[in-house]
Amino acid sequence: MKPVKILIPSDFSIQSEYAYILVKKLEEKLPVEIHFIHILNTPESVSIDENGKITTCGDIAPTFVQKQYDLAVQKFEELKKRLEGNIHTHIRSGKITEGIISFAEKNGFDLIAMGTKGVEGLRDKIGGTETQLVVRKSKVPVLSLSCDRSQLEIKNILFVHDFLAEEDFDISLMKRIREAFQCKIHLLHILTSRSKTHESQELKKKMESFAKENQLENYSINVLKDTDVEHGVFHFDQMHSMDIICLGTHGKGSLFYSSVAEKLINHMYKPFITFRLYEK
Template sequence: MKKILVPTDFSKQAENALKVAAQLAKQHGGEIYLLHIVEIPMHKVDPLSSYNNLPEAIYFMKLAHKQFEALKAKPYLNGLTIHEHVDLHEIFKGIFQSCKKHEIDLVVMGSNGVSGLREMLIGSNTEKVVRTSETPVLVIKNEHEKFRVKNFVFASDFKDECKTPFKKAIGFAEVLGAKIHLLMVNTPNKFLTSAKANKRMDAFVKTFKYANYSTNIYNDLNIEKGVMNFSKSIHADLIGMSTHGRQGISHFFNGSISEDLVNHAKRPVITFKI
């Protein structure tokens, strides 16, 4: 976690994410890359001109840099190396390109449920960033005076394709000193006996040299509720999941389960792409 990207719209939710990013950066000797995206309506763009020459773009870029200066003066950022950038891409493209350009290790984003993340990442950008980002995305829901992760729930179907994201989750857990609680949710439509579920989970985890974990099977009406209810029952500090493009968490989480968890879970959520 040497390079942490924090997309910001200068909202309270975005600052909650920045405060967590600052704690992580201080603890692990990292730097913070602040990114503000200025979205210019396409009907205002002259195909022969550059975005940078648009009067609206110039105004909002200058305004953003003033807001950056005020933000960087906050006491919780003292002693940190802060990089700031204003971009004129679509939100998803701006975040994606920043991650590539600066070799970002972690994206930290603020959210207050649907009105938070979806307000900042309009429409399909939510899905694109959270569910397809090649860089792990940590979504923060509330202000954390001290961001500590002792219990980390990793939900999956534990098929082979989830091994790569789980390896990333292990690295994250080791850095934070957290215990991983492996979770398989049984639902009426996708039921697996305890014997088969335990066999699959044991075979999955034995390929990793990681001892600080537990295996758990939880029955619920659907996967989203199962993940949230189990996490609540153990007072989890963080929920983790692997994302698989449009298919959610591997073949196990279909549709928009990952997005739903990000929007509805009260706890921080981190996603790792398969």
């Protein structure tokens, strides 16, 4: 079976190790290939190739970048000694978000796994966490979490979706996890005050069709009324205690707009798998 190729961005904080711990949990049932990447936050005038050769122009001295690079190499060596199994490490330079996404997309990764510290208040509207930005821009699915999940038992996956929308997306990774762990998928559609009154009449039929088209096994169909999608997900999880939450994102985000996926990632202590939605 082809391994799931997973990229873990690391700033050498505990959050990146949380991501690794959850990836190791996946490895109990799935073959995985684990890569860590550290992005040196440098201007575009600095470049580092696969062999660690540094090229600079402008006002930044190569010796300054070399010190940063050598420190990252040292920290990765220390990381390898602490962690079990075979891991690959990479160091690149540039803008952090763009560097992570570009590396993942160009090298055929199936998943980006990131720890997040969460965020509250004005910063949530202005910039958000690095994880939030990667979720917004990445075409590669993103697994995010905010705490140690070493004791997690993957038995229930919540799949949140607007089953009336005409959209394209890829849930093959979710299906692989379901098959590997023999867990149950709970399909959830949330009706809000903006929902049309006739929607509930066709919802369950649409959800059943979705399950059959995607060859889902061991699933449940759930429709919940709530003030908005975020509260609906939160309340459903309170009632049923999900292990992993999967939902799509259109990749939108700005000072005045934050997606449902981004809000939930920053404010719920659950592992999330987000994937890109495309309008038909």
